Amino acid sequence: MTMIVTRRTFLAGSAAATGALALGRPGRAFAADPLRVAFVYIGPIGDHGYTYAHDVGRKAMEAHFGDKVKVTYVENVPEGPDCERVIRQLATSGNQLIFSTSFGFMEATIKVANQFPKIKFEHATGFKRTPNLAIYNARFYEGRAVLGDIAGRMSKSGVAGYVASFPIPEVVMGINAFTLAAQKHNPNFKTKVIWVNTWYDPGKESDAAKALIDKGADILSQHTDSAAPLQVAESRGVYAFGQATDMTPYAPKAHLTAVVDQWANYYIDRVQKVMDGTWTSSDIWWGFKEGLVGLAPFNASMPADVKAAADKLKADISSGAVHPFTGPIRNQKGDIVYAAGQKATDEEMLKMNWYVAGVES
Amino acid sequence: MIDESIVHISSAVISASTPLLFAATGELIVERSGVLNLGVEGMMLMGAVTGFATTVTTGSPVLGILAAAAAGAALSLVFAVLTLTLMANQVATGLALTIFGIGISALLGSGFVGQPVPALPKLDIPVLSTLPVIGPVLFGQDGLVYLSVVMTAGSAWFLKRTHTGMKLRAIGESAQSAHSLGLPVIRMRYLATLYGGAAAGLGGAFLSLSYTPMWMEGMTSGRGWIALALVVFGSWRPWRVLAGAYLFGGVTILQLHAQGVVHLPAQVFSMLPYLATIAVLTAISAGPWRGRLTAPADLGKPFRPPV
Structure with a gap:
């Protein structure tokens, strides 16, 4: 009921x-x-x-x-x-x-x-x-790392555009994870960021998307909620990723995939725990592994090797074999923040307020 | 390359400014008649959803645009009946109209979320639109863009040059005096309110058919409120309102392009359109061009005809 x-x-x-x-x-x-x-x-x-x-x-x-x-x-x-x-x-x-x-x-x-x-x-x-x-x-950054992996393989100009909402750790973390993954294939990969200072304003998001394409981006990602950037990507003939849900209907050609929020498993688990009397006040940060983060179906136009690589990265992150924030990682000034092999801790990620090299904001 | 980005940026400025211009020129006429309708946001959303739904269902953008204007006017009729006939408080009723508009547009549009609609066709004006740069910018836009400028010019002419416009202004300044001169206060306020609703509806239709051709809940994202502010900053004059709308739209777009080139905190960039619009329009109001700047004297006051 x-x-x-x-x-x-x-x-x-x-x-x-x-x-x-x-x-x-x-x-x-x-x-x-x-x-x-x-x-x-x-x-x-x-x-x-x-x-x-x-x-x-x-x-x-x-x-x-x-x-x-x-x-x-x-x-x-x-x-x-x-x-x-x-x-x-x-x-x-x-x-x-x-x-x-x-x-x-x-x-x-x-x-x-x-x-x-x-x-x-x-x-x-x-x-x-x-x-x-x-x-x-x-752990949405896990999904964004896979988007970055796809962007690094699909972008010809090596420049991605990122329509961003507010400069808070959640968003900064996503931009960094995306850029680092793309740089695995193209070390010169750049992510240009435009802040729209809103979670939801279709008009402004579309204007930001247009500006990013004018600045040379041939693939768009977004951390705002409307499908407007995808529509711009479709009409200007570039690729894009959806946000929170599968946004394919808005951009059948441009939409490659999307990070999808899947809260169902968590809600079922927590309700079950209350029924069983085993509920405790916990601090949960789940990702691919627990099914809280997923990916929308890949666009049919994506080459098979790109699809396979994305699936593999997803599986590796899920199993823990790959951590999206593994050194060497440099900041925008070029200083080493994480040495080779060093991994960012959860606490560090949740406070992230700096950009990796290659992010232009 | 440079030419191309000038065209892109200018076209984006026009897109960002046009919905504000529609809503603001409409509200200007309403306020000049002495009525304060704060429901602009709600009426824009009604126009956006109706225009979109009609275009999707009938396949005709012209019908969609007409339906959007009719829907905006229909919602403003509710406001007019409540405030002009039943004497309800205009501020409270206008706020309620916005909330109602948000809700009813979401309800009407729930079946249309995610549906595609082709963008409005560009009306290329022969010969002129082939000029480099200014051709596509000034003479290659869609019909609604031209309509918004024509409506601004029409409003300016109507208020200043026509007999009816003078009557409308008189009613806005002093409904009592106008009534005692035999002017039909309530009837003219009704018509002005309906016109304002239709214009807001057109602004909404521009959003859902041209700017971002889709329907999503609350897609106006506060543009109705900015339009209301523009009327005040434009000191209730059509051409100043147009200047304000284009200034706001222009700075909104330029700050997006400046990001990454000029290094300032993101929050500063998002303040710029507001700061620039306030600064320039205040300067105009304070400068030698100063005319009559105050609001229509009877703005927001209910009028009850003496029996």
Whole structure:
């Protein structure tokens, strides 16, 4: 069962719901009762990007457990005071496990989690944990390394364009992983970056994509959510990679593949743990290996050897044989940051605020 | 090579400016009649989704554009009935209109996400469009670009040179006085509001049919709000609003091209369009060209005809 609630009707009805709860003492959950799970989304599930991907995971989890869970989700929740009200309302209305899926929900989730120690909370992409608040994230840089590998083999000019959102570690890490992998095939490979300072603005993203092509890029990657850069790539005859979901319909010729967010396995695992009573506040950073990060099907026009190499790199990263951040790695000034064979630690990657040589931003 | 990048950059500037120009020239007429409609963003989205859906369904971009204008006007009619007939607060109603527009456009468009539509054909003007550089930039754009400039010129002419335009301005300055002179205050405000809605709808259609030919939820990304600001900074004058729209669009594109060449933090680049537009339009307003700069005196005030 799913209850679809919009933020507005939800807040309007919250006073009544709280009143009802105050009358009847909240009954203890019996084994036969469905587990009540809630999701808080930053965007609309129709964004065909980040929130859409979480919702695909939510649906898969629901299909997996059927009647054993009762799921609620609230979409379009802005980062700010509203999100705390939404999360608290979900907590008071009987949900036992609450996923808040945007970085900016962090402080509000912690605050509510401290007030409801018996309810379990999960916060995506954050870095603060409490006894009843777990955090989870995906190693998207692994996928971006495979994109870089493909770009290094497919680009004739040796210049990639990268439509980037904000200079935060998550984005910087992706740009670096992409560039390093491409340089394995073309040591002179360059990644030109244009920052649009937004996660979602189709017009601006398309303008940035056009500017990158004008600057000599013949393959585009993006860390923004709309399909507009792909459309530009299609019309200007260059290659491009999609974001978060398979964006082939927007650019049947240009779209080579995309890093796909696949949250389903994690959501199923966590709900199962709550049912079994084995849930603990963990800090998860899963990638290819656990199936949290995937790739969209390769474009048919990709040469077989490029496809095979991409599959192999994916398998090697998955098995741990290859780490995308293995030295020698130089920064933009040409200084060695990681010596040959040295690997970046998770902590270092999560704080990454410098660019590797070959990135032009 | 250089010629080619000038063409690319100039065309990108025109694309970035045109949706702002449509919405802002429309809102200018609305505000000159004394009505403040903050629902521009919502009306643009209605135009974007309706224009896209109609073009996909019928295969005719002309029908799509007409439907977009009609949809923007239809949404503004809701606003007009609430504020002009039922005397609701204009600010609150306008904000509600934006929220409503975001929601209803997402609902209407849910089946059209991911569908392709061919971009609007370029209307090459014979002979002129073959000129080097300025040919493709000035005479090789799609019809909506020309329409936006024609509408700006039309607004300027209408407000300054026509009898009806003068009546409209009088209503915006003092609805009471205009009413006592026998001018149809409510009727003219209705018409102005509908025109503003249609123009915002066209701006939305330009986004979904020409700029980025696709439909995605919330694809206006705040352009309606920038259009509202441009009307104020352009001190309610059509040509200044056009200058503001092109300045904003121009700096937006140029800062993208400057990245990687000029080394500044990314955040500074994203501030530039706003800073430049505010600085230049403030300078114009403070300079020797200063005319009447204040808002229409009755802007946002409800008018109830005395019985």
